[in-house]
Amino acid sequence: MMWLGLVSTLIAYAACKALYRRFHVVFLNPMITSLxxxxxxxxxxxxxxxAYDASARWLTALLGPATVAFAVPLHxxxxxxxxxxxxxxxxxxxxxATGITGSxxxxxxxxxxxxxxxxxxxxxxxxxxxxxxxxxxxxIPTLTAVFVILTGITGVVVGPWLMRxxxxxxxxxxxxxxxxxxxxxxxxxxxxxxxxxxxCSSLAMIVAAFITxxxxxxxxxxxx
Numbered sequence: 001m002m003w004l005g006l007v008s009t010l011i012a013y014a015a016c017k018a019l020y021r022r023f024h025v026v027f028l029n030p031m032i033t034s035l036x037x038x039x040x041x042x043x044x045x046x047x048x049x050x051a052y053d054a055s056a057r058w059l060t061a062l063l064g065p066a067t068v069a070f071a072v073p074l075h076x077x078x079x080x081x082x083x084x085x086x087x088x089x090x091x092x093x094x095x096x097a098t099g100i101t102g103s104x105x106x107x108x109x110x111x112x113x114x115x116x117x118x119x120x121x122x123x124x125x126x127x128x129x130x131x132x133x134x135x136x137x138x139x140i141p142t143l144t145a146v147f148v149i150l151t152g153i154t155g156v157v158v159g160p161w162l163m164r165x166x167x168x169x170x171x172x173x174x175x176x177x178x179x180x181x182x183x184x185x186x187x188x189x190x191x192x193x194x195x196x197x198x199x200c201s202s203l204a205m206i207v208a209a210f211i212t213x214x215x216x217x218x219x220x221x222x223x224x
Contacts, residue, residue: 004047005055012037026156031149031185063128070206077199081207084172084200088207095180096212097219099124104223115140121220123147125209126183133216148183155182156189175200180208 016030016037042052074081081088100121107117119139122130127148134144159178168174171194178186179201187205191198 003055005052006058007055008041008052009034009038009056009059012041026153029153029156029185032153035146035149063131066128070209073199073202074206077203080196080199081203087172088176088204091176092180092204092208093211093215096124096208096215099180100212100216100219101223104220108223114138116143118220119143120147122212122216123151124180124183125212126205129209129213133213137217137220149185152182152185155186159186159189171196172200175202176204177201179204179206183209 012034013030016028016033019033020028020030038052041047042049103120103123104117107120112120115138117139118137119134119141120143121137121139122133122144125133125148127145130144130148131141133139134141155178159181162168162177163174168177174193175190175197178190178197182189183205187198187201190201
């Protein structure tokens with residue numbers, strides 16, 4: 001049982017990733033299918049979440065170094081960020097504020113409890129930072145991770161339709177849309193359109209995460 005959580009997670013993700021590569025259907029994204037597979041495994045194997053987490057928490061601990069590693073693409077693509085910083089700053093600040101405000105207001109309208117409201121607020125940024133923000137404002141980090149995944153999948157599905165509707169031709173605009181709207185999952189999709197789209201999406205994802213880190217506590221507090 002000592003390594004059950006760690007081993008089962010790695011096997012589930014590897015298998016689901018292979019399945020996604022084989023069929024390449026958005027709803028077979030390993031972020032979704034591996035989660036479902038693990039839930040079913042724990043349920044039918046009668047393994048408690050506490051027992052699973054005792055082993056799998058090593059993977060959660062790696063989110064810290066993953067956050068620090070965001071400095072690598074920022075440094076690597078700094079000329080792109082420098083050339084388009086006004087577009088990134090304005091659009092991502094507006095996008096981050098809209099994401100937080102819309103999430104909180106919708107949760108309030110549905111009469112969800114405070115823990116769920118604070119958990120859903122940072123859903124529009126990449127998982128490591130979203131979980132840290134959630135914990136800082138009184139949310140449940142694991143629940144936030146679920147909201148982040150759902151947001152990413154929704155963004156990948158809706159993103160291409162939005163690009164056609166808005167007639168977005170600029171690689172910078174396309175990349176910013178995917179990076180802000182669906183973070184890591186969207187960045188993978190953006191690279192399918194082109195290198196510039198993928199690069200801008202990667203930068204947008206990181207910059208939006210740090211903007212949200214500053215905005216989330218203030219906006220959640222202001223919205224009650």
